[in-house]
Amino acid sequence: MPLPKAELHLHAEGTLEPELAFALAARNGVELPYTDTEELRKAYAFEDLQSFLNLYYELMAVLRTERDFEDLANAYLERAAAQGVRHAEIFFDPQAHIARGVGMGTVVEGLWGALGRSEENHGVSTRLIMCFLRDESADSALEALEAAKPYLDRIIGVGLDSAEVGHPPAKFREVYEAAAALGLRRVAHAGEEGPPEYITEALDVLGVERVDHGLRCMEDPALVERLVRERVPLTLCPLSNVRLRAVDSLADHPLPAMLGAGLLCTVNSDDPAYFGGYAGDNFHAVRDALGLGEEHMRRLARNSFAASFLEDDEERRARYLAEVDAYEFGS
Ligand SMILES: Nc1ncnc2[nH]cnc12
Numbered sequence: 001m002p003l004p005k006a007e008l009h010l011h012a013e014g015t016l017e018p019e020l021a022f023a024l025a026a027r028n029g030v031e032l033p034y035t036d037t038e039e040l041r042k043a044y045a046f047e048d049l050q051s052f053l054n055l056y057y058e059l060m061a062v063l064r065t066e067r068d069f070e071d072l073a074n075a076y077l078e079r080a081a082a083q084g085v086r087h088a089e090i091f092f093d094p095q096a097h098i099a100r101g102v103g104m105g106t107v108v109e110g111l112w113g114a115l116g117r118s119e120e121n122h123g124v125s126t127r128l129i130m131c132f133l134r135d136e137s138a139d140s141a142l143e144a145l146e147a148a149k150p151y152l153d154r155i156i157g158v159g160l161d162s163a164e165v166g167h168p169p170a171k172f173r174e175v176y177e178a179a180a181a182l183g184l185r186r187v188a189h190a191g192e193e194g195p196p197e198y199i200t201e202a203l204d205v206l207g208v209e210r211v212d213h214g215l216r217c218m219e220d221p222a223l224v225e226r227l228v229r230e231r232v233p234l235t236l237c238p239l240s241n242v243r244l245r246a247v248d249s250l251a252d253h254p255l256p257a258m259l260g261a262g263l264l265c266t267v268n269s270d271d272p273a274y275f276g277g278y279a280g281d282n283f284h285a286v287r288d289a290l291g292l293g294e295e296h297m298r299r300l301a302r303n304s305f306a307a308s309f310l311e312d313d314e315e316r317r318a319r320y321l322a323e324v325d326a327y328e329f330g331s
C-alpha cells in the first residue's frame with residue numbers, strides 16, 4: 001500500500017500522456033506534427049522551462065471538448081490514486097485554452113466531470129486552482145478572472161505559471177487583489193528559474209499562501225529564515241527540476257538541506273506525463289537518490305496535508321493525517 005499523500009502542484013494539462021494525446025487528436029481530427037508516441041517521446045528532452053512549455057502548449061491543441069478535459073482528469077486521478085494520492089489540488093491554464101477558442105466553461109465543466117465524482121470513482125478529494133500565464137499581459141489575466149466568475153463554485157484559488165524569468169510577480173498585483181476580494185486562495189510559481197526576489201515579491205505583493213517550487217530560496221538565508229518562521233509551504237517537484245535542469249541531478253537536489261533548514265517542503269509531480277513520474281514516483285525518486293528515510297517520507301506526507309487548502313474540511317484533513325501517522329512502511 002502506498003504512503004497516503006496530497007498533491008499540491010499538478011498542472012492538469014501536464015498529465016496529457018502521449019497515448020491520450022494521439023487518441024484525442026484522432027477523435028478531434030487534429031493533426032500532430034509527430035508520427036507516433038515514440039517520436040513524440042523523443043521530443044521530451046528539455047533544455048529549460050521554455051523548451052518544455054513550447055511542447056506543453058503545442059499538445060494542448062488536442063484538448064477541445066468537455067469530454068476531452070474529463071478524460072484527461074480521470075486518467076490522472078486513476079494514476080494518482082494508485083500512487084497513494086488522497087487529495088489533489090489541480091492547476092489549469094484557462095488563457096491557453098481561451099486563446100484557441102476553447103471557453104472557460106468547456107474547460108471547467110469538463111474537468112469537473114471528473115473532479116466532481118473523484119471521491120466515489122477514485123477515492124481522491126480534489127480542488128481546482130486557475131493559473132494566470134505570467135508571460136501574457138496583466139489585462140489578459142484580469143479577463144481570465146472575469147471569465148471565471150460564473151464558475152467560482154468550482155474554483156478555490158488562483159496561481160501564476162509559465163515562463164518565469166522577466167515576468168516578476170508584481171506585474172499581477174491587481175488581479176491578485178481582485179482574486180482575494182472574491183475570496184480565492186492565492187499561490188504562485190516563484191524561484192523555479194527566477195531569482196529569490198520573485199519569492200519575496202510573491203509573498204509581499206501578491207499575498208500568496210504557498211510558493212510553487214521556491215527552490216531558489218536557498219540562495220538567500222534571510223528568505224529561508226522568513227519562510228520557516230511564517231511556515232510558508234513550498235511545493236517542490238524534484239523530477240521536474242531534473243528534467244528542466246533547475247538541478248544537475250536528483251542527487252544534487254536541495255530537498256534534504258531544505259528539510260534540515262525547517263522549511264515546510266512538499267513533493268509533487270508538476271507535469272507528470274512530461275517529467276517521468278507521478279507523485280509516488282517523485283517520493284520514491286527522492287528517497288532513493290537522497291537517502292531519505294521513513295521519518296522523512298512520513299514528514300513529507302504530513303506536510304502535504306498540512307499545506308493543503310483543506311481549511312473548509314478540517315475533519316477530512318485530520319483523517320488524512322491520521323492515515324499518515326498509522327502508515328506502516330513495507331505494508
Ligand atoms: N513547471 C512549470 N513552471 C511554470 N509553468 C508551468 N506550466 C506547467 N508547468 C510549469
Ligand SMILES: [Zn+2]
Pocket residue numbers: 009010011161189212270
Ligand atoms: Zn508547475
